[in-house]
Amino acid sequence: MTDALRTESLRTATEVITTRRRDPADGRPSAARAARARARRTGARGEHAVAHLVLGLGALIMAFPFVWQLIMSLSTNAQVQSVTPVFWPGELQWGNYVAVFERLPFFQQFGTSVLITAIRTVAQLVLCTMAGYAFARLRFRGRGVLLAIVLSILMVPSQVYLLSQYQIVQGLGLLNSIGGLVLPGLFSAFGTFLMRTAFLSMPQELEEAARLDGANTWQIFWRVMLPLAAPTMSVLAITTVLWSWNELLWPLVVTSYSADMPLSAGLATLLSDRTTDYPVAMAASVLAMAPVLIAFIVLQRRVIDGLASSGLK
Missing domain, CATH: 1.20.5 (Single alpha-helices involved in coiled-coils or other helix-helix interfaces)
Known part of the structure; x- marks a missing residue:
């Protein structure tokens, strides 16, 4: 009821x-x-x-x-140098792209750029990751001093030690070679600092649990910490690829022949203090930029996720 x-x-x-x-x-x-x-x-x-x-x-x-670069690459030299901007060339000059392969050993320089970028990216992923883990998790004498020395490199412009690097490469007989081009970029202070920050943000309990299970230092690094640092490693790989692909000053210093140059330095040879064919230079720039642009479009989500997870601004 x-x-x-x-x-x-x-x-x-x-x-x-x-x-x-x-x-x-x-x-x-x-x-x-x-x-x-x-x-x-x-x-x-x-x-x-x-x-x-x-x-x-x-x-x-x-x-x-x-977009303006694309328009200029399909224009005539007179249209590019016109005082009144020509926003559409009318008849598209596809011959500018053909002229790039006539004036440059494009495929050879492209292969050099790919090889340099691949070697530097792999080397920085290995060396900077290991150095970052050592500075973040290992305790050894002189760690603070070594870390200060590494980080001080970030405060000095790269042009300051350019002459010293050139003398070292010259003494090793590596001028006009792949070894001379990649040697200064095998390690970076930025990559070490980035990976150290990533390992410092990981919980200490993970490492302690792995040690209780009998894992040694290498096993902890390889099986526990490294998989967790994958997003930050992707950021390091992306920044290394972009920096290595676009580097100009060092290849111009250590290479004297067009066939030994990467694309970034090869494009500079198209510019002259007397006459410059700007449409051909723009066409060469489009071709040089296309691989990186395509890679970014394909890996766009991974790039954004990696940058967001690392907090890199």
Whole structure:
């Protein structure tokens, strides 16, 4: 009997609440809530419209140099040097891309760039990861001093020790060779600092649990810590690829022949202090940039995830 009364009371209360919500005479609170909901939706749509407008404008500004480069690569030299900008060349000059292969050993320089980038990326992933783990997790005498020396490299412009690096490479007989090109980029202070930060952020309990299970230092590094540092390693690989592919000064210093240069230095040989064929130079730049651009488009999600997880600005 009590359960029946309780059920009837609940049904009556529900009907009263429903009637009040639907009663036009008592509908002011519901109308006010609806008005507030409409206002929030309108405000949200307005904020989204402004955000999309700002983002679209920013994307246009960022993409314009690349689009302008494409337009110039398909124009004539007179159109490029015209005082009045020519936003569309009319007849597309596809011969500028053919001229690139006539003036440069493009495929040979492209292969050199790929080889240099691959060697440097693999070397930095191995050396910087191991050095970062050592500075973050291992305790040894002089660790603080060595870390300070490594980090001090970040405060010195690379041009300061350019002459010393050249003398070392010259003394080793590595001028005009792949070894001379890749040697200074096998290790980086930035990569070491980045990996050290990643290993410091990992819980100490993981390492202690692995030691209790009988794992040695190498097993802890290889099987426990390294998989967790994969996002940061992807960031290191991306930055190393971009830096190595675009490096210009060092290849110009240690190479004297066009056939031994990577693409970044080979493009510089197309520029002259007397006459420069700008459309051909722009076409060569597009071809040199295409592999990195395609790789970014294919690996875009991994690139963004890696940068977000590492906190790199």
